[in-house]
Amino acid sequence: MRVAFAGLGVMGFPMAGHLARAGHEVTVFNRTPDKAERWAATYGGRVAQTVAEAAQGVEVFLLCVGADDDVRQVVGEALTALPTGAIVVDHTTASAEVARELAAKAADCDVGFLDAPVSGGQAGAENGQLTIMCGGEPATFDKVQPLLAPYTKAIRRMGDVGAGQLTKMVNQICIAGLVQGLAEALHFAKRAGLDPAGVYEAISKGAAQSWQMDNRWATMAEGKYDFGFAVDWMRKDLGLVLEEAARNGARLDATALIDGYYAEVQALGGRRWDTSSLLARLEPPK
Ligand code: NAP
Numbered sequence: 001m002r003v004a005f006a007g008l009g010v011m012g013f014p015m016a017g018h019l020a021r022a023g024h025e026v027t028v029f030n031r032t033p034d035k036a037e038r039w040a041a042t043y044g045g046r047v048a049q050t051v052a053e054a055a056q057g058v059e060v061f062l063l064c065v066g067a068d069d070d071v072r073q074v075v076g077e078a079l080t081a082l083p084t085g086a087i088v089v090d091h092t093t094a095s096a097e098v099a100r101e102l103a104a105k106a107a108d109c110d111v112g113f114l115d116a117p118v119s120g121g122q123a124g125a126e127n128g129q130l131t132i133m134c135g136g137e138p139a140t141f142d143k144v145q146p147l148l149a150p151y152t153k154a155i156r157r158m159g160d161v162g163a164g165q166l167t168k169m170v171n172q173i174c175i176a177g178l179v180q181g182l183a184e185a186l187h188f189a190k191r192a193g194l195d196p197a198g199v200y201e202a203i204s205k206g207a208a209q210s211w212q213m214d215n216r217w218a219t220m221a222e223g224k225y226d227f228g229f230a231v232d233w234m235r236k237d238l239g240l241v242l243e244e245a246a247r248n249g250a251r252l253d254a255t256a257l258i259d260g261y262y263a264e265v266q267a268l269g270g271r272r273w274d275t276s277s278l279l280a281r282l283e284p285p286k
Contacts, residue, residue, distance in 0.1 A: 001147055004028070004054040005062045006074050007092070008035045011118065012064035014125045015091065017043045018150035019062075029054040055081035060144055064091035064118075067236055068098040075102045079109050087112035089144055091132075093233075095240050096162030096169075099135060103161040112140040115161055117168035120153065121229055129153040133171070135163035169244055172237045175275065176258040178212045183279040186220055190283070196221040216276040223283065228274030235262050 001024050005016035008030040016039060020026045026045040030036040036047045048054035055061050055078040063074050071094050078088060088106055090099065090113070099115035106113040114136035124130045132148060132155040134141055141157040148155060158167045185208075189199045200217045203209075219225070238259040245252045261278055268284070270277045 001025070001060060002027075002058045003060045003062060003147065004048070004058045004078075005064075006030070006051055006054060006078070007063050007065040007070075008039050009064065010122050011091070011125045013039055014122075015064060015130075015151050016045070016062075018128050019147070020045045022150040024147070027054045027058065051077040052081040054078070055086075057083060058086060060087050060089060060147060062089045062091060066092065068094045071098055071102065075106070075113075079105060079111060082109065082111050084110040085112075087114065087140055087144055089114045089116050089148070091116050091118050093117045093168055093237055093240070094165060096135075096165040096244065099162045099165050103136070112137065112143075113161060114140050114144060115164040116148070117164055119168065119171050124153070125151065131155070133158055133164040133167035135159055135161045135165065135167075137161075165240070166244065169237070169241045172234070172241055173252065173255050175212065176234070176238060176255050178210055179216070179275055179278050180254070180258045180261065182210075182212055182216065182220065182276070183282060186217070186279055187282045212276070216274075219274075220276050220279050223280070225270065225273035225277040225280065228276065230272045231262050231265050231275060231277060232271045234275045235259065235266065238262065 003019060003024050004027045006029045008028055016026055016028055020043040027048050028036050028039050028045055029048045029051050040047045051074055061078050061082055065071060065074055071090055071092050075088055088111060103113035114134050116132050116134045118130040118132050120130040128151040130151050130153060132152055134157045145155060158164055186196060189196055204213055242256060261281055264281050265277050268280055270280055
């Protein structure tokens with residue numbers, strides 16, 4: 001297929017690469033041009049100087065940028081150039097509201113829209129093992145699903161436009177609670193004089209097991225946070241969650257508390273630390 005990908009960050013760079021390796025004709029755009037040049041040198045696709053130039057003549061326009069206003073800016077420009085019948089696939093973690101707003105604008109241009117946030121982190125993007133949660137028309141979803149396969153471990157249409165972003169919010173609520181639980185568990189284990197590695201061996205095959213425990217326990221025990229999913233991004237995501245909860249009436253007492261804990265981690269200098277750094281509030285890193 002003829003496709004464009006905008007936003008070659010930690011996630012977008014490898015995702016666009018998987019599309020090129022699968023044989024699609026990929027044009028990329030990145031706000032900071034040298035990343036796009038580096039991408040083209042790695043994967044051999046075409047670099048566009050503007051979003052509109054990237055959007056010209058493509059069947060599918062994908063993006064993975066920062067937050068709501070970035071999505072508005074990029075999709076707004078893409079819609080000035082996309083041909084009738086094209087589809088926009090937004091992999092950014094953004095609000096359900098911006099998805100609905102941009103889907104309506106896209107429909108006015110006879111362009112389809114799918115909100116398609118991802119889970120699986122940098123490793124998932126690099127290894128082509130992302131979970132994708134989609135919102136949009138069934139026919140739009142069916143058309144793009146095969147295209148996304150090279151970087152997909154699991155994909156599901158959750159409902160109308162916005163349902164993908166709402167599902168990603170559920171994902172982030174789970175993660176916040178899990179990581180705070182791990183932070184308190186490790187803190188307690190150390191205070192109790194237990195060996196953290198031994199505790200992991202003992203409890204990680206039982207009911208306390210989780211992806212976060214398997215992948216973050218050891219680094220948390222070492223106070224190592226200079227990798228992974230940044231606290232700034234998590235606060236952006238929890239902000240979306242809490243705004244949506246204020247609208248739908250859900251009570252998220254612990255999530256709101258943990259969002260405040262992440263603000264404390266930011267104040268400790270941890271804006272780019274991995275989300276497992278909730279433990280740093282209790283035990284400052286070495
Ligand atoms: P990142 O490394 O900061 O990359 C963001 C990309 O978006 C960069 O290429 C940036 O361009 C571009 N961008 C931002 N605002 C833009 C704008 N207004 N116009 C044009 N380009 C713009 O971020 P990331 O880690 O890839 O994350 C991207 C999205 O995926 C976020 O919504 C994040 O929450 C979500 N996500 C991330 C992870 C993860 O583990 N990293 C996991 C799941 C979901 P420049 O190069 O010019 O800055």
